[in-house]
Amino acid sequence: MAKLPLEGVRSVAMPVVFGVPFGTMLLADLGAEGILIESIQHFPPVTRGYLPKPPQALVPTTGATFGGTGGIQTYVDHWAGDRPWGRFVMFLALGRNKLSCCIDIARPEGIEVFKRLIKESDIFLESNAPDAMAKLGLTYDVLKEAKEDIIYLSMPGLGCSGPHTNCSLFGAQIQALAGHTWLTRYPDLDPTTTQSLLFHCDASSGASAAFAILCALHYRNRTGKGQFIDLAQIETVIPHLGEAIMDYTMNGRVQEPTGNRHPAMAPHGVYRCRGEDRWAVLSVSSDEEWQGLCRALGNPPWTSDERFFTVTGRIENQDELDKYIEEWTCRHDNYEVMYILQKEGVAAGPVLDQRDAYHDAHLQCRGFFELVSHREAGTHLYPGMLFNMDKTPLNIRKPAPCLGEHNDYVFKEVIGMSDGEIAELEKEQIIGGDEYIVESFF
Incomplete structure (x- = not known):
């Protein structure tokens, strides 16, 4: 089998929440050896769960999770177990192809072990x-002494410089600061009713880190030199709003939220379909596509209304147009809507939940989901690779x-430590695994 693209590269990471775990997942998928620095003294909030020992009342069994959040306290088989940090579904998804070791980097002996590992690593x-790494004495300048060509990436929410750099932030705050929360809502609702727990900045910062x-x-490889990378998570997500940002810088205009509608397309939205909570999304970007939509609907009388002949007219009369379209979509299931409209060249697709996505024939045909066995979680299907490479096939290896x-x-x-060194460090609780977890972990 051909070597993987990053085979021979070793990364070391402190996994926090989603960004770094997602970025290191991508590197590990490409063949890098990804070592996670974890702890038996301190539970990693969010990364391996939200609580070290969550009450079973907070672990959802069926339907929506606690608070309707959709997975915040989600564990395999609806059970946290004796070691819930090994059964938390987000960690199980993002931790693939990685290794875990535990070092207490709050103590000098742990710092020395960590530096020895960095000496054998690339990333x-x-x-x-930023002040957290400085307090630990693990800045780029320090690690560069251990490994001169180390590549050190730091990705605080707001970057490593600026007046707010040490603010404590999660995805909700980063997206609000980036302007996403303002725009990703309906025009008749304020941001308090439309915030979701799917944060662009988590994935965009992780993908940007890998890149x-x-x-x-x-x-x-060209120069023999490593470097420090200052990645601000907020700066990976603001470019998603490039048009809105440039509209302000060039025109002095602050764009308002439009919900599912588009400023230059109509119809453009999500429409109810036959069945309970079934929906389809469609977009018409030209008069030619409008004619295709009319043909797909059987050219009902209302399509001859001159108000709908041009995109300007359709945008101005969008409320009425949406009612007509939904009268038709309600007579079909969401896949039927897609098939009928796609035959006429109209962009359309079903709105799928996770169950639908798993059973989707297209993803099944491509073999996207992979079967993985885990000693704590059992055997389940997992989302697979983000892309396929024909010369260096990728998969979930561990x-x-x-x-x-x-x-x-x-x-x-x-690192090359002796059995005696390891035994002594375990005795002092500098290193260890599940069996060595101390009271402060909880």
């Missing part, structure tokens, strides 16, 4: 507030690691 990634690392690796699962490999084979 370090973290997303703590930045690839660029830095390419630079190091499940998400249990806490400290790869201590022996990291400390013995990577």
Whole structure:
């Protein structure tokens, strides 16, 4: 089998929430050896769950989760178990193809172990507030002494400089600061009713981190030099609003939210279909596509209304137009809407929930979901690779690691520690796994 694109590259990361875990997942998928630095002293909030021992009342069993949030306290088989940090579904999804070791980097002995690992590595990634790494004595300048050509990526919410750099932020705050929360809502509702728990900044910062690392690796291959990467999560998501930002800088205009509608297309929206909570989305971007839509609907009398002949007219009369279209979509299921409209060249598709996406024939045909076995979570299907490469096929090679699962490999084979050193550090609780968790973890 051909070597994977990043085979031979070793990354070390402090996983926090979603951004760094997603970025390191991408690197690991490409073949990089991804080692997570975890702890038996401190539970990693959000990364491996929201509570070290969540009450079963907060673990959803069927339907919507606690508070209707859709997965915040979600564990395999609706059960947190004795070691819930090994059963949290977000970690299981993002932890694939990685290794885990536990080091107490709050103590000098742990810092020295960590530096020995960095000396054998190529990349370090973290997303703590900048002052956190400085307090630990693990800045770029310090790690560069351990490994001169190390690539060090830091990705706080607002970056490593600026008046608010040490603010404590999650995705909700970053998207609000970036302008997403303002625009991603309906025009007749305020932001308090439309915020979701799907944050663009989490995935965009992780993907941007992986891309930045690839660029830095390419630079190091050419020059032999590592570098520091200052990645502000907010700056990875603002470009998503490029048109709105430029409209203000060039025209002095603040764009208002439009819901599912488009300023230059009509019809453009989500329409109710036959069945309970079934919907389809369609977009008409030209007069030719409008004619295709009319043919697909059987050219009912209202399509001869001159108000709908031009895009300007359709936009001005969108409320009435949407009512006519939904009268038709309500007579069909959402896949039928897609098939009928696509035959006439109209962009259309069903609105799917997670169950629908798993059973979608297209994703099934492409083999997107992969079967993975995990010693704590059992065997389940997982979302697969983001893309396919014909010369270097990618797949889920190993499940998400249990806490400290790869201590022996990291400390013995990577760092070269003796059995005596390891035993002494375990005795002092500098390193360890599940069996060594201390009271402060909880």
